[in-house]
Amino acid sequence: MGRSFARLFCFVNRARGLRKYLIVAGRSIANSARAENLVEEGEMIAKMIATLLFTFGTVVASTHPPLARSIEPLPVIELRQASLVSLPGGRDGSGRIHGIDCNSPAEWDSAGNLFVFTSSQWPYRSSGSSLFDLTFPASPVTIWPRADVRGGQWIEATYRADDGALYGWYHNEPPGLCGGGSRLTAPRIGALVSRDDGLTWQDLGIVLDAPPGSLYCDTRNFFFAGGNGDFSVILDLSGRYFYFFISTYHRQFGEQGVAVARMSFDDRDDPAGKVWKWRDGGQSGQGGQSGWTEPGLGGRVTTTFPALVDWHRVNANAFWGPSVHFNTHLGTYVMLLNHAVDKDWAQEGIYISFNSNLEDPLAWSAPQRLPIYQQLGWYPQVIGPDGGETDKLAGQVARLFISGRSLWEIVFHRTDNNEEEDLQIPSRPSPRGRGVPIARETLREGAKEPSPIDFLRRRRPETPDQRPRRNGQ
Numbered sequence: 104m105g106r107s108f109a110r111l112f113c114f115v116n117r118a119r120g121l122r123k124y125l126i127v128a129g130r131s132i133a134n135s136a137r138a139e140n141l142v143e144e145g146e147m148i149a150k151m152i153a154t155l156l157f158t159f160g161t162v163v164a165s166t167h168p169p170l171a172r173s174i175e176p177l178p179v180i181e182l183r184q185a186s187l188v189s190l191p192g193g194r195d196g197s198g199r200i201h202g203i204d205c206n207s208p209a210e211w212d213s214a215g216n217l218f219v220f221t222s223s224q225w226p227y228r229s230s231g232s233s234l235f236d237l238t239f240p241a242s243p244v245t246i247w248p249r250a251d252v253r254g255g256q257w258i259e260a261t262y263r264a265d266d267g268a269l270y271g272w273y274h275n276e277p278p279g280l281c282g283g284g285s286r287l288t289a290p291r292i293g294a295l296v297s298r299d300d301g302l303t304w305q306d307l308g309i310v311l312d313a314p315p316g317s318l319y320c321d322t323r324n325f326f327f328a329g330g331n332g333d334f335s336v337i338l339d340l341s342g343r344y345f346y347f348f349i350s351t352y353h354r355q356f357g358e359q360g361v362a363v364a365r366m367s368f369d370d371r372d373d374p375a376g377k378v379w380k381w382r383d384g385g386q387s388g389q390g391g392q393s394g395w396t397e398p399g400l401g402g403r404v405t406t407t408f409p410a411l412v413d414w415h416r417v418n419a420n421a422f423w424g425p426s427v428h429f430n431t432h433l434g435t436y437v438m439l440l441n442h443a444v445d446k447d448w449a450q451e452g453i454y455i456s457f458n459s460n461l462e463d464p465l466a467w468s469a470p471q472r473l474p475i476y477q478q479l480g481w482y483p484q485v486i487g488p489d490g491g492e493t494d495k496l497a498g499q500v501a502r503l504f505i506s507g508r509s510l511w512e513i514v515f516h517r518t519d520n521n522e523e524e525d526l527q528i529p530s531r532p533s534p535r536g537r538g539v540p541i542a543r544e545t546l547r548e549g550a551k552e553p554s555p556i557d558f559l560r561r562r563r564p565e566t567p568d569q570r571p572r573r574n575g576q
Contacts, residue, residue, distance in 0.1 A: 177468060178433050179516035180455065182475070182503065188234060190219055190507040191241040193227030200240055201227070203507025205274060206335050206426050206484050208261040209234075209493040210301070218300055220244070221507060222257035226273070228301050234488050234502065245303040246273075252293060252306060254278050260336035261301070262345070262371075262495075270371055271295035271304060272347070274332040281320035281328050289318055290332025292349065294374040308375040311349060311364060311399045319354035322415035323446045327352045331362075333424040335484075337436070337495050339461050340429065343368055346461050347378065348438065350423040351404055356413045360406030361425050361440065363464040364399050380404045381464045407464045408440070408456075417446050422454065422470060426484035432499035433515050435459040439483040440470055450479040453505065473503075480506030485513060 192201040201223035209219045218230045219237055227241035246256060257274040264270065273295060276288040291312035295304040311331050318329040333350035347364040363381045370377035378399030384392040397403050410421035424441040440454040454470035473483075483505050487497030503513040 176518040177471070178435075178457065179518055180473070181514035181516060182473065183512040183514065184510060185502070185512045188502060188504075188509040190221050190504065191227070191229040191237050191239040192221055192223065192507065193225070193243055194240040203482065205257040205333070206259040206424070206482055207486075207494065207504070207507060208258065208271070209486055210261050210263045210269060211491060211493070212263075212300055213267065215490065216300075220258045220261060220271070220301060222259070224255040224257070226256065226258040230300075233490075234486060244301060246295065246306055247304065249306045249308065252277075252309065254288065256293070258295070259334055262336070262338055264371075267298075269297040269301050271297065271301070272310075272334070272336050274334065275309070276332075280318060285320065287320060287322065287324075287326070287328040289313060289328050289330030289352065291330055292332060292334060292347070294371075296372065307373070309400065310366070310374045310376075310378045311347060311380075312401060313351065313353055314401050314403055317353045317355070317358075319415050322354075323417050324352070324415050324419065325447045327414070329354055335426045335494075337427050337429065337461075338368065344461075345371070346427075347399075348425040348427050350425070351406065352414050353404075354415065356410060358404055358406065359410035359414050359421060361408040361422050362404035362406045363461075364404075365395055365461075366399070376400060405464075407467055408470065415446075418444075419446050419448075420444050424482060426482070426494065428485050428487075428493075428495050428497050430485075430497055430499075430515055433457070433517060436461060437485065437515070438467060439485065441481050441483065442470075442472075448481070450481060453479060453483040475505075475511075477510075480508070482506055 190203055190207050192203060194200050201221075203221050204223040207219060207221045209217060211217055215232065216230055217233060217237070218228060219234075219241075221227050221229070221241055226244050226246070228244050229237040229239065229241040231237040244258075252275060254275055254277040258271050259274050260272045262270045271294070273293050274290050275293050276290050278288060279285075280289055281287040289312075291309050293309045294307040296307060297304045311334075313330050320328050322328050330352050331349050332352075335348050336345050337348075338345050344365045344367060347366070349362055349364060351359055351362050353359055364378050365381070366374055366378040376398070379395035380397040380399055380402045381395050382393065382397045382403060383405035384394070393405075408422045410419070412418050412420035414421055420443070422440040422442055425438050427436055427438045429435075430437050436458050438456045438458070440456065442451045442454055443449065444451040452472045453475055454472055456467045456470045458467040460466050483503065484494055485497050485501045486492070486494050486504060486509075487501045489498065492498065492501070499516075500512055500514050502509040503511040
């Protein structure tokens, strides 16, 4: 949990029962055997508590809280360890298999075949009858080039239309923005369409980028000097709008974080200039009228989850890389987020948020940390394992992927009906007295506990060779 528990009273709930434990530290015990037993019991309980409770971590210490409003009651999230499922990476010309370097969308065809797209500088496609028997390695796809699109392309989102057409959106990193010798770039987002299940794609052009003058080439950030990227896209239940959940790396601190844009469904074949970013009326000078008023190409944003410390500082602290799905069991949208805590994008944790109304970008609940304590990768996403389920649609039980690997089932439990009527959730005071909603999670009987580690002690990368690979760097 990243904290030392010296004295702790805690109720630990184990499926349908409540047991009370008391840990006492610094107390003299005559019977050394008993003392040894108490120490072992205390360690066991501390691990159990680490597993049972979400932690809002370093985020709550900030004086710059997210704008998002909380929703109640929050669902109960259960994580179960499961057998490893890996999304297939692609093989390059040297024979090396690439890792997964972005969100990985999935789509079904009418014949019951599942197609999954993974990317690392370039997109690859695998297929199979289910999530558990995909072809390996994935095969490279073809994107017909455009003169105005240079640099790597990562397909991060897709949509299957009723006529079988496959629409996609990619993260693009143009080179040379800060001089020929600089690795720095500023991502932008483009659109695609395919008529052959994603084997070949027509590039429809760039639809989202940052405002002119927002590049900051003196940044301390290891990767980006600005831009809009690291995103997901989902069609709302009404079928009227595609919603883009984007990461923004603007030079101005006030426009950094996770923001939202949208495009009419009818504009999907001619999307350039048709995407609109959401901005708060008080910031946009629209007389207090908030809305989808800023152009996707060069427009400004109001962030749903603002950066906590400037992305361009050594101690950057921000959420990024949202992945969103509609959960049929909860009847609401669920977002997973990365949380970077320095200029090298060290991953502090995976966070979750909920929203039942995509039209309100400020209705997302305050992010809560998932109780995962292994060394964490990037790009958390939920993929439903059943027929018809994808990265955008899942039910009560789904697979949780991080960097294309799933070691967990994620189970969503409602708390607004009788499903959990006898489930008692232990409360936990907000650190520093801040009004942060308490996230709630329970470990069910038969579920295995992840091995907690003190992530504050993790050795952070210190040199470029030691840093995790991101976007081919």
